Amino acid sequence: MFSVKEAEGLSPFELGLFLEKSAKQAVKNSVPLNAGRGNPNWTAAAPREAFFLLGLFAVTEMERVRQGELSGMPARMEMLSRFELFLKGQTETPGKNLLERIWEKGEQFLGADKHDWLFELVDAITGDNYPNPDRVLKYTDQAVKAYLRKEIFSRTKRRV
Structure with a gap:
């Protein structure tokens, strides 16, 4: 030593x-x-599982608007009821519980309308829509700000 x-x-x-x-x-x-x-030798599996599960749902939504070989942007109509059915069908799927909590927290902590929050999550994960002017999506912005407030400003004494 x-x-x-x-x-x-x-x-x-x-x-x-x-x-x-x-x-x-x-x-x-x-x-x-x-x-x-x-080059870490580890990864956080749970967030990735939730991310890919949301991606799977988003792809099924895109397929509903199929145009030949191409899929379209997800349709907002009745997406909420399809998402709830999708989650119910994922009984043993890794990431289901985290994805469900993230979706529920949007309404609880951000005051987001369930339809708007779900549509933003699906829109964001498909990566097919760039906001103009360039910006973070509405509820994502609120979530990041809430996280930063909690982590940076809510503690009176921090150890370094």
Whole structure:
């Protein structure tokens, strides 16, 4: 182990290697998480499962507006009832519970109309519509602001 005095003389790369080596020694019987240099050895599965499940629903909605080999933009009409049926049919599907909570929180925390929130989620995941002027979508903007308020401004003392 290095002392603080010895560590002060290390370059950032040497310090990083030292910390990596120390972490491996500290957890000899397990694999440490590596989030460095843009190539982590882990991923957060639950958000991805919810994301892809929403994407699957969005594709089924696009297929309803099929034009030959191309699918159209999702139709808003009766999408809410189809989404509720879609979720009910996903009894064992990973990501279902998180997607359901995200959808419900839009109404609870953002005051979003269920139809508007669902349409924005589906519109956003299909990536087929660019707002003009360039901006974040309405409810996405509200969700990001609420998150930042909670994480940055709601704590009186933060440890660094």
